[in-house]
Amino acid sequence: MNSKDTYQFNKLKSAVISKFLERHSASSDVKQWNGDDIGLFQEDLFSEVKAKVSEKWFYTYFKNEASKLPRIDMLNLLSSYVGYDNWNAFKSAHSSEEKNKKKRIFPWPAIFIPIAIIFIVTMNSKNEFTFCFQDDLNTKIVSELDIKILQDNQSPLYFKTDSVGCFNYKTEKDKITFVVSSPYYKTDTIIRSIDRNEHYRIKLKSDNYALILKYYTSGNVKDWSSHKQKIEHIIHDDARIYRHYHKNMGVEIYSKKEFVRLLTIPTSSLDRIRILNKDFDYDKNQIITLHFIID
Template sequence: MTQTDRFQELKQEVLLEYQRHYPYFQGNWKNFGSQDIQNLIHLIEESLNERISEKWIYTHLKPDANEKLPRKDMLNILSRFVGYSGWDEFIHKDKSDAELKSLQALGRRRKRRILFGVIALLAAVGILVYFFPNEEKTHVIELKNEFTKENLKSDEVKIYQLEDNKKIPLEIKDQKIEVKVHKDKATKIVIESPYYKNRTVEIQQPEQSQTDVLMKPDDYAMMLKAFIGSDIKDWQTRKLQLDKILSDDLEVLLMLKNDLGTEYLNKKEFSAKLIIPTDAVRRMRIVEVNSDKDNRINFIRIIQE
């Protein structure tokens, strides 16, 4: 077995480790979306204090096959992420048949002990539930613009319930979100949007059944949204305005339709597309915006619809 074959195995173990943290994802690398990529980058930074770029993931993890082996330092990071000391240990991870049989025998003995333990645990849980019922109520959240007090559009915002440092997506129905709130414990909600400042709020179980959460607009992101959807003819004015709100080291990821890949644009290339309103520009939908310390936009992710 070649080292590139080993790398394919490592990719699968990385995917399984990711699913352990985000069990709602049941796909493969081909449909590993932009939010999943950001989640994986955050997991690796949080657990290993190491950084893997989004472009590296697109280049080495997303493809079905890899002709070349990535750099060993990156292989070491991924190997450590799935529980090994590094790439060298990972590629020598085969166990002998004798070891496997020994582990299987040990597993059978442990299963019997675990079965008795599970029965005892279930009995204890049943007693706790009977004498100490978990009183939860359904609470409704509405997200509103802080200034206009209008409801946010459901396709411009993502909302998660935070449990054990894991983000569980919540569904938005008719511009409302339903969450379960315990009477003795606050429910932590994370709200993300390319056009509004991200927020984390704690919802207690109040007397009323609904809470309005006010979201502060990101002025430059709102301007960018207006540029994309507008029909401005004065391209020179538009160019000057874009130069003001976009950082000089801007990076734009334009995700093409029909899974055709991603186009990378710098400030000059992106501005050239945007200063002239076309049907292609109007079909752009912003899904992520980041800003630098001067509040100028330095990263944009766009879906071409």
């Protein structure tokens, strides 16, 4: 690719990633995406433009530096995904930005020293935030939580808690705003200032229905008739239920009836069911969307 094609395609990739991250939790660095992240992207792309890309295509053009542009039909689909009529419309919207970038001329000798001073001061003035999480019973949450750090006029940054249930972040700002989410705890937006960072323990509210579902998927239930009734109660009749397969082998759609049958037949696979994500209708007190995988 020539430099112009490289610039335009990199802009398109950035726009596609930002679009996906508006609705899904994943690393802002696409090179860190795993098979599940790529699978969710394929599903999201299909829901928007009724087309899919293969995992091999994704690795070739997104996770690696491509030597040439994708086919024009794929460029048109990706441009449509981010809100443009086609690839030409996307290029036209960003061509002026590229020209302005080329026209900028900086007097490097005159500004190098001030910039260096600002950089050093900024690096030395970073504030460090550390947070750990507890549940309603003040028990430490060691299961992995998704952290989305919100930034002014910039795309969010995505992190996960570590093996001891905490996360650390450094910034020159005195305040941090982030969203905590998990399949088993209610999503919460946290705002903290550096002068309050001594209160680093944050309590999250358990999503009781999701925890109940997790409990019942363990298979350690003696009264299977009662078990089935409780599962049917917490899942909406029109729930959208997706089973994801390892190594990005595809996604299978389950009806409520099929999913309940899976959970109420005592087999060895029950304790290997892992909930990936879910949406909850708090007015109806039922799960309306569910993603799961069998390890």
